[in-house]
Amino acid sequence: MRIFSIANGNVAESADLQALTAAGPPTQGFVWVACVRDEFDAAQAQIQAMLQAQCGQQLVDLHISDLLNNQLPSHYDYTSQYDILVFRRLAAGSWDGELSAAAAPARGGPPILRRIDTSPVGFAVFDRVLLTVHPTDCAVRDGYAAKLLQAAHADTRVAGVRLPASPADMMLRIVNQMVDGFLELRRELTHQLDHWQSELLNPKTRFNNWAALLEARLSLHHLDEICEDQRAAIQDWIEAIKTWPDTDVPAEQRDRDLLQVRSRDVLEHIERVVHHVRRLEQSAETAVQMHFSVQGSRTNDIMRTLTVLTAIFLPLNLITGFFGMNFDALPLIHQQRGVFWAMGLMASIASVLVLVFWRKRYLARSGR
Secondary structure (H helix, E strand, C coil): CEEEEEECCEEEEECCHHHHHHHCCCCCCEEEEEEEHHHHHHCHHHHHHHHHHHHCCCCCHHHHHHHHCCCCCCEEEECCCCEEEEEECCEECCCCCCCCHHHCCCCCCCHHHHCEECCEEEEEECCCEEEEEECCCCHHHHHHHHHHHHHHCCCHHHHCCCCCCCHHHHHHHHHHHHHHHHHHHHHHHHHHHHHHHHHHHCCCCCCCCHHHHHHHHHHHHHHHHHHHHHHHHHHHHHHHHHCCCCCCCHHHHHHHHHHHHHHHHHHHHHHHHHHHHHHHHHHHHHHHHHHHHHHHHHHHHHHHHHHHHHHHHHHHHHHHHHHCCCCCCCCCCCCCCHHHHHHHHHHHHHHHHHHHHHHCCCCCCCCC
């Protein structure tokens, strides 16, 4: 468990939950308590006591169940004292051994699809406390914690980094980092799917990995559903911000406006992810359709060639059948050069037919 106190441009980290409980509500700034699900499950009583001391309110039982659920889709909920956001991440990793991790679905297709971890991250946003529940070995928590400590010790005018003004602001920054993490994976994912498309359209290879391709399409469809849930959750959050009561303090109003701007920015990033996932899904579907179109075109070329060859040899078969009849009075039968006349006639007819079919492009090779 990692605990950060943010106040007056300073960030202090500790791991003593009891000291935070005894300190009471902060007079300035806010507190970020980040823990993994196993820690949250084992320390529910201590965390509830801390929330009671810091905010005068505890989490309700249903929200605790939501934060512990490793299979819950992205969604937003609220009470009069705090907000709950569950956001499924899309990050490179592997399924970790957590609560309910045995029920994690297996993905097929390219290796990058099998390595995308969609475990949910839970946020409980109070006025002075941000409680986050992460999967085991969550790179999002550690990455943003390092960025937070770096921002506190750097010149913000040079680094271009501003410390979060509220728990809600920090929550949106963490969510934005989670979304941008998937955008970094899209190049590798696109490259691997493009490799499959090249195999599908290569006329010199026979593509037999249809089961993996079907699993890849199903995995992309599953990612599309996850992204839709993410977008719906953030949209509900934005609508909830609009219902907050107005304030007469200019600084608070400015922070609220910035919060709305950041919320819309996060939503725009999620829509980019949705667009990218759908484009990959359509690209895989288009590659399959193009594959069957190419196969159909190759089959048509083969059938056209066989038909032309049949048409060329048909009159030759007629000539050989004519001279093969059991009659004694057939022409050229008793002549010494009859066989040469027959062979010359057959070669002439074949040459004429080949020339005619070539002029009509029946024997022309289709362009690739």
